[in-house]
Amino acid sequence: MKKLFVGVVALSMVLLLGAGLAFAGDKYIVASDIPWAPFEMVTADGQFFGFDLDIVRCLAVVEGFNLDDVVIKNTAFDTIIDTVKSGKADIGASGFTITADRAKSVDFSQPYYLSNQAVVIRKDSGLNIVSALAGQGPTKKIGAQNGTTGFDWADNNGIGITVNGYEYYPTAILDLVNKRIDAVIQDEPASQSSLAAYPDLLTIAGIINTNEYFGFLVAKGDPKGLLPMMNDGMAKLGLSVLPTAGGMQKLVVTPGSVWDNLLKGYFGPTNDKIEAAWLASKDLLLVDQDVEAFAAKFAEEATK
Numbered sequence: 001m002k003k004l005f006v007g008v009v010a011l012s013m014v015l016l017l018g019a020g021l022a023f024a025g026d027k028y029i030v031a032s033d034i035p036w037a038p039f040e041m042v043t044a045d046g047q048f049f050g051f052d053l054d055i056v057r058c059l060a061v062v063e064g065f066n067l068d069d070v071v072i073k074n075t076a077f078d079t080i081i082d083t084v085k086s087g088k089a090d091i092g093a094s095g096f097t098i099t100a101d102r103a104k105s106v107d108f109s110q111p112y113y114l115s116n117q118a119v120v121i122r123k124d125s126g127l128n129i130v131s132a133l134a135g136q137g138p139t140k141k142i143g144a145q146n147g148t149t150g151f152d153w154a155d156n157n158g159i160g161i162t163v164n165g166y167e168y169y170p171t172a173i174l175d176l177v178n179k180r181i182d183a184v185i186q187d188e189p190a191s192q193s194s195l196a197a198y199p200d201l202l203t204i205a206g207i208i209n210t211n212e213y214f215g216f217l218v219a220k221g222d223p224k225g226l227l228p229m230m231n232d233g234m235a236k237l238g239l240s241v242l243p244t245a246g247g248m249q250k251l252v253v254t255p256g257s258v259w260d261n262l263l264k265g266y267f268g269p270t271n272d273k274i275e276a277a278w279l280a281s282k283d284l285l286l287v288d289q290d291v292e293a294f295a296a297k298f299a300e301e302a303t304k
Contacts, residue, residue, distance in 0.1 A: 006033055028065075028224070029051065030056055031089035033077035035194040036169055038266040038274060040093045048072035049278045052093045053264040054298075055112065056216070058258055058291040059233035067289055078147030081106055084219050089228060092217040095187065097149045107222050109230045109240045111213035111249055117150050119205045120184045125213035127182060129206030135161030137182025143172035149212060150185040169194075171219035177201055187212070189267055194268045215247065234259070237291070265302040277301035 013280065016134040032052060034040040040050040057067060080096075083089045084106055097115075099106045119129045127137050133154075144151035147166040154163045164181055172184045173194045188196065188207060195202050218226050234241075238257020242250045253260050265277055280301045284294035 028091065028226070029076055029089040030072075030093050031083050031170075032072070032079065032081045032092075033094040034072075034074045036077075036095060036190055036244060037271050038189060039055075041271070041275065041278075042045065042074075043275055043279065047279075048074075048283075048284070049191055049275075051113075051262060052095060054262060054266075054278075054294075055237070055259075056091065056093045056198060057285060058237055058262075058295070059108065059230055061285075061289045061291050062236045063229040063233045067286060077145060078121040078167075081217070084217060087219065090224060091230075095190070095214050096217055097212040100148065102217070105220065106217040107220055107227060108215035108217050109227050110155065110234065111215050111251065111288040112234060113189075113214040114241060114251055115187045115189060115210075115212050115214060116209040117153055117185050117210050117212075118188040119208065120173070120186060120191050120194060121182065121205045122179070122201055123203045124201075125182065129208075132183040133157065133161065134159050135182075135186040139180065139182050141181040142183040143175055144185045144187060145169045149210065150187065151158045153208065153210065154185045173198070173202075188218055192267075193271060211248070258291050261299035265295070265299040269302040273302050 027286055028191065030105060032040050034050070035042050038050060039052045040048070042048055053072065060067060077094060080089070080092045080094060084092050092106070095113075096102070098111060117118065119132055121127050121132050125132075125137060128211070131137070140160065141164050142162045143166055144154050146167060151165055164172070164175070167177045168183070169186055169190060172181070173232055174187070175181045176184050179286055183205065184191075184194075185208070189206065191204055195204065216230055220223070238259035240252040240254070244250050244251055253263065264273035266274060279296050281297040282296050284290050
């Protein structure tokens, strides 16, 4: 799954925490790895957006934060957990899979997305999911981003194959396009975005059902009391997380909600349409701080 934190989103605002203490002027730094469409994206003129980033912004609004001082800075994925642990960032929001190993170092919010790993190959490679992972391609190499669960899976399950680690997934995809590696293992939604960028060259050979839940992360012990507000905010935006008999969790989205509209806008349309839709609607969120109007307009523009 995706990365450990690359970007840093500074959320500055007046906030009521826990027992109602006001922290005027506090800055809440959100680290995020950019780009990794559709979760983290950047416009042609350098503005940061994406599903993760807009969810964090919407959570801030519905929980009483002011977005006037929000600043997003880019940082490398495999440094995000250490950045949060050290107190240099308050929240990690970058498609992090919730794992027992990571939970030893940080605390996670409730899950907000369920993903599997996709195996991306060139259309002209003659490979399938089995042969690609067995090292039967011309380079006998597959790629994944450092620090991700995709890299861990490839490193632990490839047979007779070299796993190349990359700082960014787009670099791995570019190496695949240029035939330097035979496949890329990446979360399915981001892989679909990669295919949209190279529709004539790339395809998904198959899906590895890893059933990975994404969560936002904070320092161990949640020193600023952010997790209860994040979980509460998700419910206000339209996401419910329900337990199931099999030990899994079911993510239920309210139709027509902010969450539902952000899913519609970010998952399915091409990256160009997503960017155009975000640019057309962003002021409703960043200036007016109207999450309902923003999400509705964004979904409408992205899907028309």
